[in-house]
Amino acid sequence: MKTLEMTDKEKTQQVWAKRPIVISGPCSAETEEQVLATAQRLAATGKVDALRAGIWKPRTKPGMFEGIGAKGLPWLQAAKKATGLPTAVEVATAKQVEAALTFDVDILWIGARTTVNPFSVQEVADALRGVDVPVLVKNPINPDLELWGGGVERIARAGIKDIGLIHRGFSSYGNTQFRNAPMWHLAIEMKLRFPDLPIINDPSHICGNRDGLFDVAQKAIDLDYDGVMIESHIDPDNAWSDAKQQVTPERLKEMLEAIVWRKESKDNSELQGGLEKLRQQINHLDDEMLQIISQRMKIADKIGQYKKENNLTILQTNRWQEILDKMMAKGEKLGLSKDFIMKYLDAVHLESINHQKNIMDAQ
Ligand code: PEP
Ligand code: MN
Numbered sequence: 001m002k003t004l005e006m007t008d009k010e011k012t013q014q015v016w017a018k019r020p021i022v023i024s025g026p027c028s029a030e031t032e033e034q035v036l037a038t039a040q041r042l043a044a045t046g047k048v049d050a051l052r053a054g055i056w057k058p059r060t061k062p063g064m065f066e067g068i069g070a071k072g073l074p075w076l077q078a079a080k081k082a083t084g085l086p087t088a089v090e091v092a093t094a095k096q097v098e099a100a101l102t103f104d105v106d107i108l109w110i111g112a113r114t115t116v117n118p119f120s121v122q123e124v125a126d127a128l129r130g131v132d133v134p135v136l137v138k139n140p141i142n143p144d145l146e147l148w149g150g151g152v153e154r155i156a157r158a159g160i161k162d163i164g165l166i167h168r169g170f171s172s173y174g175n176t177q178f179r180n181a182p183m184w185h186l187a188i189e190m191k192l193r194f195p196d197l198p199i200i201n202d203p204s205h206i207c208g209n210r211d212g213l214f215d216v217a218q219k220a221i222d223l224d225y226d227g228v229m230i231e232s233h234i235d236p237d238n239a240w241s242d243a244k245q246q247v248t249p250e251r252l253k254e255m256l257e258a259i260v261w262r263k264e265s266k267d268n269s270e271l272q273g274g275l276e277k278l279r280q281q282i283n284h285l286d287d288e289m290l291q292i293i294s295q296r297m298k299i300a301d302k303i304g305q306y307k308k309e310n311n312l313t314i315l316q317t318n319r320w321q322e323i324l325d326k327m328m329a330k331g332e333k334l335g336l337s338k339d340f341i342m343k344y345l346d347a348v349h350l351e352s353i354n355h356q357k358n359i360m361d362a363q
Helices: 008-017 032-045 069-083 094-102 118-128 145-157 184-193 203-207 213-222 249-258 269-309 317-333 338-361
Strands: 021-025 050-052 087-090 107-110 135-138 163-167 199-201 227-231
Touching: 021 032, 021 249, 032 050, 032 069, 032 249, 050 069, 069 087, 069 094, 094 118, 107 118, 118 145, 135 145, 145 163, 145 184, 163 184, 184 199, 199 213, 203 213, 203 227, 213 227, 213 249, 269 338, 317 338
Parallel strands: 021 050, 021 227, 050 087, 087 107, 107 135, 135 163, 163 199, 199 227
Antiparallel strands: none
């Protein structure tokens, strides 16, 4: 009997179109056995669509494991043959693109440390000219949407038609609960700028540990992401890179089973009706908030006038500290996070100072 086998390209297209798309595999390919065993155990979960593995690893410090290099590419080929899972690899140079394509890697991604550098992204883009392969662009390390969008545009101009985004969080100074702060609002803004591109969340590099993975993945799905990329390893504690954040394929399966896979309900009119009511309430409150803020700024104008007439400075530090302390305490009681109150007050304060400055500067 003749079997209808799909080509690699057809299989990849099927995976690219699937929602949610789940990509998993080790941070780094380490040995042939490890790649093969990970792929087989991932395939056995029945929940993974593509196999990722880092071949060239950009590491923060020299002397760390910098990837097995092109030697690992045939291992991925063998893993695909054994499991049927399309493969995905990070590329940062033209040479890496060529090597990956020579060994039939199905999906390429541009890492966070590459997206920050337009020279590198352009080099990768030039190497991709005339090639039909899906490319995922990770957000740059720093919270700069122009740079992320610029990376996407460079790849698009090279003629790549299947482009996607990976949100892996942003580097921020000081300790936070995350290895890379998600800054969800930036990813949401990116989704609005590029509504036709799928966006995948990478909880592994956001969290940097195993504990937070589920919550971040669930949040991404709640925010209507198109899928997740999560690192997995057959022996996470002994992984050669990112040991703290990797999970076994079996743990990954449990996690994926626990996630509530929500979808945008476009056709259920009853649900939409309920949602519509809540949205109207929100619109109403947003209108009111704008009115109130505008009233507040009118008072700031009056204060500016008063300070001008009496030759006082605009910024009176003690007064502002007093407001901050009071509002932080109040806001917390009202169920608002400290982080939000800080951002909100900073924004209001800045606007208020600008209003006062305009009054002071007016002739
Ligand atoms: C990775 O996916 O293993 C990786 C290096 O990620 P990032 O570019 O997000 O740091
Ligand atoms: Mn990693």
